Amino acid sequence: MSAVVESHDHHHGPKKGLLRWLFTTNHKDIGTLYLWFSFLMFLTGGAMAMGIRAELFEPGLQLMDPIRYNQLVTMHGLIMIFGGVMPAFVGLANWLIPMQIGAPDMALPRMNNLSFWLLPAAFTILLSTAFMEGGMPGFGWTFYAPLSTNYPNIAYFVFAIHIMGISSIMGSINVIVTIMNMRAPGLSLMKMPLFVWSWLITAYLLIAVMPVLAGAVTMLLMDAYFGTSFFDAAGGGDPVLFQHIFWFFGHPEVYIMILPAFGITSHIISTFSRKPLFGHSSMVYAMVSIAVLSFVVWAHHMFTVGMPLVAELFFMWATMLIAIPTGVKVFNWVATIFKGSITYETPMLFAIAFVVLFTIGGFSGLMLAITPADFQYHDTYFVVAHFHYVLVPGAVFSIMAAVYYWLPKWTGNMYDEKMGKLHFWLSFIGVNVTFFPQHFVGLAGMPRRYADYALQFAEWNAVSSIGAFLFGLSQLLFLYIIVKAVMAGKKATPEVWDGARGLEWTVDSPAPYHTFEVPPKITEQTKL
Amino acid sequence: MTAKTDTHQKYYVPEESRIPIVFAFAALIAGFGAANAVAGYGTTMLYVGLVAVIFTLGFWWSTVTKESQAGLDTPQLNNAYVYGMAWFIFSEVMFFFAFFGALFYIRSFAVPWLGGEGAKGIAGELLWPEFEATWPPMITPEQSLLGENAAVKGPAENMYLHSLRDIGSWLPLWNTVVLLSSSGTVHIAHIALKENNKKRFNFWLGVTVTLAFIFVILQAVEYYEAYSHLGLTLDSGVYGTTFFMLTGFHGMHVLIGGIFLLTQLVRSSGYKHFSDKEHFGFEAASWYWHFVDVVWVCLFLFVYIL
Numbered sequence: 001m002s003a004v005v006e007s008h009d010h011h012h013g014p015k016k017g018l019l020r021w022l023f024t025t026n027h028k029d030i031g032t033l034y035l036w037f038s039f040l041m042f043l044t045g046g047a048m049a050m051g052i053r054a055e056l057f058e059p060g061l062q063l064m065d066p067i068r069y070n071q072l073v074t075m076h077g078l079i080m081i082f083g084g085v086m087p088a089f090v091g092l093a094n095w096l097i098p099m100q101i102g103a104p105d106m107a108l109p110r111m112n113n114l115s116f117w118l119l120p121a122a123f124t125i126l127l128s129t130a131f132m133e134g135g136m137p138g139f140g141w142t143f144y145a146p147l148s149t150n151y152p153n154i155a156y157f158v159f160a161i162h163i164m165g166i167s168s169i170m171g172s173i174n175v176i177v178t179i180m181n182m183r184a185p186g187l188s189l190m191k192m193p194l195f196v197w198s199w200l201i202t203a204y205l206l207i208a209v210m211p212v213l214a215g216a217v218t219m220l221l222m223d224a225y226f227g228t229s230f231f232d233a234a235g236g237g238d239p240v241l242f243q244h245i246f247w248f249f250g251h252p253e254v255y256i257m258i259l260p261a262f263g264i265t266s267h268i269i270s271t272f273s274r275k276p277l278f279g280h281s282s283m284v285y286a287m288v289s290i291a292v293l294s295f296v297v298w299a300h301h302m303f304t305v306g307m308p309l310v311a312e313l314f315f316m317w318a319t320m321l322i323a324i325p326t327g328v329k330v331f332n333w334v335a336t337i338f339k340g341s342i343t344y345e346t347p348m349l350f351a352i353a354f355v356v357l358f359t360i361g362g363f364s365g366l367m368l369a370i371t372p373a374d375f376q377y378h379d380t381y382f383v384v385a386h387f388h389y390v391l392v393p394g395a396v397f398s399i400m401a402a403v404y405y406w407l408p409k410w411t412g413n414m415y416d417e418k419m420g421k422l423h424f425w426l427s428f429i430g431v432n433v434t435f436f437p438q439h440f441v442g443l444a445g446m447p448r449r450y451a452d453y454a455l456q457f458a459e460w461n462a463v464s465s466i467g468a469f470l471f472g473l474s475q476l477l478f479l480y481i482i483v484k485a486v487m488a489g490k491k492a493t494p495e496v497w498d499g500a501r502g503l504e505w506t507v508d509s510p511a512p513y514h515t516f517e518v519p520p521k522i523t524e525q526t527k528l
Numbered sequence: 529m530t531a532k533t534d535t536h537q538k539y540y541v542p543e544e545s546r547i548p549i550v551f552a553f554a555a556l557i558a559g560f561g562a563a564n565a566v567a568g569y570g571t572t573m574l575y576v577g578l579v580a581v582i583f584t585l586g587f588w589w590s591t592v593t594k595e596s597q598a599g600l601d602t603p604q605l606n607n608a609y610v611y612g613m614a615w616f617i618f619s620e621v622m623f624f625f626a627f628f629g630a631l632f633y634i635r636s637f638a639v640p641w642l643g644g645e646g647a648k649g650i651a652g653e654l655l656w657p658e659f660e661a662t663w664p665p666m667i668t669p670e671q672s673l674l675g676e677n678a679a680v681k682g683p684a685e686n687m688y689l690h691s692l693r694d695i696g697s698w699l700p701l702w703n704t705v706v707l708l709s710s711s712g713t714v715h716i717a718h719i720a721l722k723e724n725n726k727k728r729f730n731f732w733l734g735v736t737v738t739l740a741f742i743f744v745i746l747q748a749v750e751y752y753e754a755y756s757h758l759g760l761t762l763d764s765g766v767y768g769t770t771f772f773m774l775t776g777f778h779g780m781h782v783l784i785g786g787i788f789l790l791t792q793l794v795r796s797s798g799y800k801h802f803s804d805k806e807h808f809g810f811e812a813a814s815w816y817w818h819f820v821d822v823v824w825v826c827l828f829l830f831v832y833i834l
Contacts, residue, residue, distance in 0.1 A: 015544065022549045025543065025545055104541060107605075107608040107612075114549075114551055117552035120552075125560050153567070155562075155563035156560070156567075158566075159559040159560070159562050160559065173611075181607050207618055207619045208618070211620065211622040211626065212622055212625065215623055215625075215627055216626065219630065221566065227762060228763065228773065229766050229769050230634075233655070234669055234670035235668045235765040235769065236639050236668050236765045236767070237769065241630060241638060245629065245630060308647035
């Protein structure tokens with residue numbers, strides 16, 4: 001009993017030594033763990049992408065057999081989504097939400113630690129298949145039945161996904177109860193910073209759809225090993241059912257990977273334009289609308305599968321509706337920049353690139369939403385170009401922007417601005433050289449997920465590969481910049497950025513281990 | 529315990545904890561072991577992992593209970609538990625939603641289309657010309673083509689009530705009676721607790737737990753009957769698939785809910801926990817129980833009757 005009570009005593013700095021990271025309940029420590037883990041996964045998944053682009057540098061099979069190629073494509077997707085982007089956003093949520101709402105920590109700190117440490121467990125299981133007979137999953141990150149049900153080692157994949165799902169659900173519950181329950185007095189919902197809002201909505205989405213994913217993989221497992229017929233027409237099931245269930249999870253999942261990016265971008269654009277964000281509440285309503293709509297658009301991923309016409313039309317119109325709230329957001333960002341006194345520090349460069357390039361990804365999404373047109377584009381590189389535009393210069397750029405923006409707050413040191421700008425321009429050029437040509441080859445008919453391709457696509461694929469290597473290599477520069485800023489650098493002031501708004505900028509840099517032991521008072525004067 | 533001198537409300541943040549990392553490790557063993565077991569590489573690791581998971585969870589919850597008894601919980605933290613439990617139940621709802629969704633899709637689209645009806649019936653007509661779309665499909669599409677040589681065969685009988693005369697021996701009805709009344713008894717227990725009548729509370733909670741385990745036993749009997757006499761198994765086509773997966777996951781949740789309630793009974797009668805004001809452990813268990821009950825009502829309607 002006494003042990004329980006002692007731990008209630010006043011908190012001081014972090015413990016020394018490695019065990020700190022295993023036992024920690026501190027939101028900043030856990031945020032750091034999440035961010036480093038996602039960076040490690042980003043480099044791993046990136047290395048796989050380099051393998052893919054090396055193979056596609058020219059037609060023919062050079063480096064690997066098609067099975068290995070499929071495995072790389074699959075693992076690249078799974079690692080980047082579940083290991084890279086999602087944990088990076090959770091890491092940012094951990095660091096920022098308590099600071100932005102004036103709370104001492106996350107609401108459920110031990111569960112927070114567990115949410116993180118389940119991820120290495122899940123990826124250990126998933127990656128262990130590399131050392132097994134039959135190898136890693138090679139059925140694409142979408143694991144369509146019946147391809148996946150006939151694949152070796154699917155059981156390891158299924159249980160890895162289960163553990164990731166448990167981690168996500170616990171993380172989301174933690175985010176929701178923290179936000180609902182631990183805001184500083186006076187911080188009403190509509191005053192809440194947009195990153196917090198974006199995460200509140202994201203967490204709802206996660207809790208709603210991760211269990212559906214768990215259901216989908218459970219059905220796969222039962223079909224593969226226990227003789228059920230969910231996805232087997234011979235027994236009265238339907239493989240298309242798998243796609244419906246998967247995309248019912250999958251489409252909200254897409255927004256799970258972009259909503260926090262919206263929040264981040266809103267903060268950064270407002271700071272470096274030195275203006276309050278234009279249309280704060282319309283931003284909130286737009287995100288809520290996007291989240292609600294995300295539940296009724298899933299079948300636009302499967303227009304060509306053979307659905308009744310009514311369904312094709314419904315999903316087409318519902319999908320196009322999403323352009324409206326998204327348009328509201330883009331125009332709000334532009335209106336925030338308008339007549340601001342703008343400076344172009346690295347976070348701002350990434351944020352502006354986000355707005356422009358994400359919009360390109362959004363427009364190609366609109367093209368894909370048009371059912372008859374999608375019959376042409378489906379499963380071509382046009383789709384690959386589309387979702388990489390929303391995920392790489394979209395989600396990933398926003399994560400990089402966030403890291404540059406808040407790094408001085410985390411470490412107390414400014415990063416190297418020159419190097420940061422160099423990293424931005426290399427990434428910006430790299431990403432466009434990689435993915436823009438994929439629109440062309442896609443429209444010309446090059447299909448996705450093949451290790452080989454027809455000769456007429458050779459030039460643009462070579463260009464795309466060169467861009468990919470440029471983008472991949474420049475991320476090592478990112479690693480260098482971060483490590484350098486963690487070790488040393490110009491000392492940061494509490495406010496860090498001229499014009500930064502929000503509670504996190506009222507505390508020292510680096511932020512103290514326990515930020516708000518006493519909740520700050522929010523008044524009309526507080527800059528939010 | 530240190531005296532709380534601060535006037536502001538202090539939020540309890542445990543300094544550090546070994547439990548989560550141990551649990552994550554246990555989950556790794558259990559997850560890997562489960563995959564090994566399913567893929568046919570032995571079950572030892574699974575059992576070791578499950579035991580580790582159960583022990584760590586038990587230890588975790590008992591720690592939380594001790595902290596709460598030591599008065600470390602602020603109203604704010606209690607609120608966190610309330611919200612947390614509510615959202616956990618919502619995630620469970622969505623898990624069942626996936627399986628009910630599968631059932632509705634199969635019944636309204638997949639089976640009719642396979643039988644040649646509706647918008648996409650043409651494929652069924654070409655591939656399985658003999659298959660007739662009925663619910664439940666007693667003959668699978670493959671069986672309609674290959675007869676006895678089919679790998680996936682339909683069940684010999686199904687779980688629907690065939691004649692009103694048999695209603696007295698129709699187990700699902702009894703299960704419904706048991707589960708619905710247990711939802712009532714848990715509510716009576718809750719009222720008793722609010723009136724601080726612990727004796728009455730313990731009694732009605734005891735009744736609820738008993739009903740929970742009666743339900744599980746009846747379900748086991750039903751499964752035994754299905755497997756040994758009705759020729760209805762997990763692999764008898766989509767009917768067997770949806771029947772066993774839906775009722776199976778529900779049964780698992782009944783078992784978990786029953787253990788959850790039993791724990792509260794032990795806390796109340798053995799350790800004298802809970803008062804008329806502070807009893808969220810019990811309240812959470814009863815929420816969970818009502819959720820399990822609602823799922824059953826849907827099951828009874830869509831799996832056994834309609």
